[in-house]
Amino acid sequence: MCDYSLIGVRSRPAKVGDKLTTHDFGTGTRGFAAAEDAGVAVCVRPGTELAFSSPVTLTDHRFIVAWKPETLSHATAIFRQVNKDEPLKHHDALEFPDGRIVLLTRLSAGQKATVLQLPAQPASAAEANAQTRIAYAD
Numbered sequence: 001m002c003d004y005s006l007i008g009v010r011s012r013p014a015k016v017g018d019k020l021t022t023h024d025f026g027t028g029t030r031g032f033a034a035a036e037d038a039g040v041a042v043c044v045r046p047g048t049e050l051a052f053s054s055p056v057t058l059t060d061h062r063f064i065v066a067w068k069p070e071t072l073s074h075a076t077a078i079f080r081q082v083n084k085d086e087p088l089k090h091h092d093a094l095e096f097p098d099g100r101i102v103l104l105t106r107l108s109a110g111q112k113a114t115v116l117q118l119p120a121q122p123a124s125a126a127e128a129n130a131q132t133r134i135a136y137a138d
Helices: 125-132
Strands: 011-013 019-024 030-034 037-043 049-052 076-081 092-095 101-103 112-117
Touching: 019 037
Parallel strands: 011 037
Antiparallel strands: 019 030, 019 112, 030 037, 049 076, 049 112, 076 092, 092 101
């Protein structure tokens, strides 16, 4: 999926093996850009597994003053969607091995990731809901 704020940006779905870069699209959010074209947002489905080239770094860009980036101890994550009942909030998030869920827009720009595995297609509505249902993110 691509966050609501990327609706006006050219996009394509993620594929296994894609090389992605966290990118600020100038729309008020960050997302994944295609390695071959930084102007193309790559939409990732909930449940997609990602591997980063190094531990993930977060930047809290809500503050005007410089904020010290936070480096997580993880370089793998699973893509999730959060705040789905609130249309004007960011929805794209990553769940890390320790259970922490972080909005994708908090990731520092320029980080490299590879799509390891796409989620299995759900066989029922209950499975589809289980793949996407997370209530809160950092």
